[in-house]
Amino acid sequence: MADDTGTGRAFPNQIDGTTPSAPASTPSDAPGFVPELATQPVTDLVDLGQSLYVQAEMFLTSMLRPWNAYQLAIALGLWALAHILRALLGPPIRNWMGTREGWPKWRMRILVVVHQRLRPIFFVMLLWIAVVVMREVTWPSRSYILGIIATLATAWIVVVFATRLIRSIFLRRTVRYGAWAYVTLHVLGLTSDAARLLDRAALEAGEFRISLLLVVQAVVILGVLIAVARFFTSTTSKRIQSNEDISPSMRVLIVKMLQISFYGIAFYIGVKAIGIDLTGLAVLSGAIGVGLGFGLQKVVSNLVSGVIILLDKSIKPGDVISLGETFGWINTLGARYASVVTRDGKEYLIPNEDLITNQVVNWSHSDDFVRLDIFFGTAYGDDPHEVRKLAIDAAKGVDRVLSFKAPVCHIVGFGDSSVDYILRFWIRDPTQGLTNIRGNVYLALWDAFSENNISIPFPQREVKMLGGEMPSAPD
Structure with missing residues (x-):
C-alpha cells in the first residue's frame, strides 16, 4: 500500500524471479530426466502464490492504519447515503419517466437502465466529491483508498452500461464478469501477476499447450467479437427488411448471407487473435465433413432447398400456398423450414425439401389475382338466361369480387332434379x-x-309399400 507520501503501488510485486532447485530426493539418475525442467511449473506456481500471499498480507496490514480505516468507513457511509438518495429520488424519477410519452424506445430503455442503477450512480458521484474534497484539505495519501474505490466503481458502472448492448443474457454476463475482473486487476496493479498465474496453469501434450490464460482470452475476445457481429447483423437486417426495392425472398437470402459472413469473420479473427493455428484442423474438418454428410443428409437437403427457394423466388414471405391439406400464407422462410400460418391460427413448420419435391399451389406466385368457382343448381321451370344474369349481378355486388374481371356464369349440365351452373369470379387478396x-x-x-x-x-x-295396403294413420 502507499505510505503517507502518496507514492507506490497498491500491491507491489514481490516476485524475485528465482526458481528453487529440485528436491534432493528426486531420482536424478533416471535416463532423460532433468530436475529443473520437471519441477519448473510447480515451483513457479508456488513462488507466485507466495508473492500474492505476501501482497495480500501487506494489504490487510495496511488496513489497520487509522487513515485507511477512516477511508473505508467513509466509503461505507457514502454507500448508505446513496441508498437513502435512491429511496428518496427513485419514485419521483419513475413518475417523471411515465410522463415521457412519444420518446423513442432507445431513449426510454436508457432511462430504465439508469433508473435501475441509481444507487451505484449516486455512490460514484459521492465518492468523487469526497475524493476531491479530501485532496484539497489533507494529504493525497489520506484519500488514496477512496480514489481506488471510486475508480473501480466508475469502471464497473461503465462496464454495466456497455454490456447492455449484448442481447444474449449468458454472453452479456460472461463479458460483464470478465471485464469486471480485468478492470479490478488493472486498477490494483495485479494484471501481470494474474496473467502469469493463469499462463502457468496449463495442460501440455507434446507441442500442444493450453492454459487458463488462453481460455480466458478466448472467451473474452470471442464474446466481444460475436456481440459486435450480432449488433451489425441486426442493424443491417433491419435496413434490408425495410428496403421495398428488394424482393422479400432476396431480403431473406441477403440477411442469411450477412449472418454467416459476420459470424464467420468474427470467429476467424478471434481464433487468429488468440494464436490458434487453423492449418492443423484441415484434415480433421474434412473427416468431420464426410461424417456429417452421411449423418445429416436431411438437414443438408433442407438447407440447400432453402437456398434454392430463395434464389428462384418460387416462394417468398407473404405468398398464399396450398400443400396437401395445408392452406395458408408464408410467414417466414428459415434455413431449415418454412413457417405457414393457416386461417385458423395454426402455424405449420414445413421442411424446405417438401416445398421443392412436392406439388405446391402458389396462389400469388406471379400476381395476386385468383379465380374462384362455385356450383349451384335451379329448377327446370326457371329461365336459364335470367338465372345467369341474376347470378352475375349478385357476384358483382359482393365486396372483394373484382369488377374489371367480370364474373361469368355457364350451364355445365342437366342433373336429375336441377339445371347445374358454374359461377366464376376473380379476387386479388387471397390472404x-x-x-x-x-x-x-x-x-x-x-x-x-x-x-x-x-x-x-x-x-x-x-x-311405396308392396304386398299390402298402406297402413292407416293413427287417430
Whole structure:
C-alpha cells in the first residue's frame, strides 16, 4: 500500500524471479530426466502464490492504519447515503419517466437502465466529491483508498452500461464478469501477476499447450467479437427488411448471407487473435465433413432447398400456398423450414425439401389475382338466361369480387332434379381467405333468387309399400 507520501503501488510485486532447485530426493539418475525442467511449473506456481500471499498480507496490514480505516468507513457511509438518495429520488424519477410519452424506445430503455442503477450512480458521484474534497484539505495519501474505490466503481458502472448492448443474457454476463475482473486487476496493479498465474496453469501434450490464460482470452475476445457481429447483423437486417426495392425472398437470402459472413469473420479473427493455428484442423474438418454428410443428409437437403427457394423466388414471405391439406400464407422462410400460418391460427413448420419435391399451389406466385368457382343448381321451370344474369349481378355486388374481371356464369349440365351452373369470379387478396368470399357469394345468390322467385330444387323420394295396403294413420 502507499505510505503517507502518496507514492507506490497498491500491491507491489514481490516476485524475485528465482526458481528453487529440485528436491534432493528426486531420482536424478533416471535416463532423460532433468530436475529443473520437471519441477519448473510447480515451483513457479508456488513462488507466485507466495508473492500474492505476501501482497495480500501487506494489504490487510495496511488496513489497520487509522487513515485507511477512516477511508473505508467513509466509503461505507457514502454507500448508505446513496441508498437513502435512491429511496428518496427513485419514485419521483419513475413518475417523471411515465410522463415521457412519444420518446423513442432507445431513449426510454436508457432511462430504465439508469433508473435501475441509481444507487451505484449516486455512490460514484459521492465518492468523487469526497475524493476531491479530501485532496484539497489533507494529504493525497489520506484519500488514496477512496480514489481506488471510486475508480473501480466508475469502471464497473461503465462496464454495466456497455454490456447492455449484448442481447444474449449468458454472453452479456460472461463479458460483464470478465471485464469486471480485468478492470479490478488493472486498477490494483495485479494484471501481470494474474496473467502469469493463469499462463502457468496449463495442460501440455507434446507441442500442444493450453492454459487458463488462453481460455480466458478466448472467451473474452470471442464474446466481444460475436456481440459486435450480432449488433451489425441486426442493424443491417433491419435496413434490408425495410428496403421495398428488394424482393422479400432476396431480403431473406441477403440477411442469411450477412449472418454467416459476420459470424464467420468474427470467429476467424478471434481464433487468429488468440494464436490458434487453423492449418492443423484441415484434415480433421474434412473427416468431420464426410461424417456429417452421411449423418445429416436431411438437414443438408433442407438447407440447400432453402437456398434454392430463395434464389428462384418460387416462394417468398407473404405468398398464399396450398400443400396437401395445408392452406395458408408464408410467414417466414428459415434455413431449415418454412413457417405457414393457416386461417385458423395454426402455424405449420414445413421442411424446405417438401416445398421443392412436392406439388405446391402458389396462389400469388406471379400476381395476386385468383379465380374462384362455385356450383349451384335451379329448377327446370326457371329461365336459364335470367338465372345467369341474376347470378352475375349478385357476384358483382359482393365486396372483394373484382369488377374489371367480370364474373361469368355457364350451364355445365342437366342433373336429375336441377339445371347445374358454374359461377366464376376473380379476387386479388387471397390472404384474406377463400372460404369467406365463397360464402358471401352463395349468400348473395340466395338473396337474389329469393327476390326473383328462382327455386333451388333438392332431391325428393317417394316410398311405396308392396304386398299390402298402406297402413292407416293413427287417430
